[in-house]
Amino acid sequence: MATRSDQCTATRRDGGRCTARALPGRPYCFAHDPELQAERTEARRRGGRNRAKVVRLRRLVPPRLLPVFDQLEQALRDVLGGSLEPRRAMAAASVARALVDVLQAGELEERLRKLEEAAQGEDVGRRVS
Incomplete structure (x- = not known):
């Protein structure tokens, strides 16, 4: 060669x-x-x-939730290090989960609204034709 x-x-x-x-x-x-x-x-x-998986996961977190992610990450380190009671960490994780649920519901609602608007636009186009 x-x-x-x-x-x-x-x-x-x-x-x-x-x-x-x-x-x-x-x-x-x-x-x-x-x-x-x-x-x-x-x-x-x-x-x-x-x-690293954590870096990939951080890219999936909406920017406005990054501070929450950072706090939960720190809470995990603190629990493992013994400076935070697991009960307090669990309470923070529960609140964070509620935030995620609200965010997901809002995103789904927005997607549904856009789909309904698009479907209504198609119906109007068919009736005019």
Whole structure:
């Protein structure tokens, strides 16, 4: 197999040549350049942190509920650390659950209203035709 002039010159673990493009002005790609070991380590660390379930869950929380999420997260740490009584944490979690229920009901109501408006618009269009 012919090699490109911009191909990484490193050898893979299986003995074959790396097929990635080398960095500009360098003989190696990002994965093989020995001078970029610290950057690769940091990228893996950031990648692992951003893949965490908590980070993905935080993205699903509506922005106005993020402070509540943060408080519940802190309450969990405090209960586990012994500085918060589990009863108080349970009370906070119950109130937070009620907030979520109200938010979900409001969102469903809004979606239903939009669907009904769209259906009424279609009915009016059919009657006029």
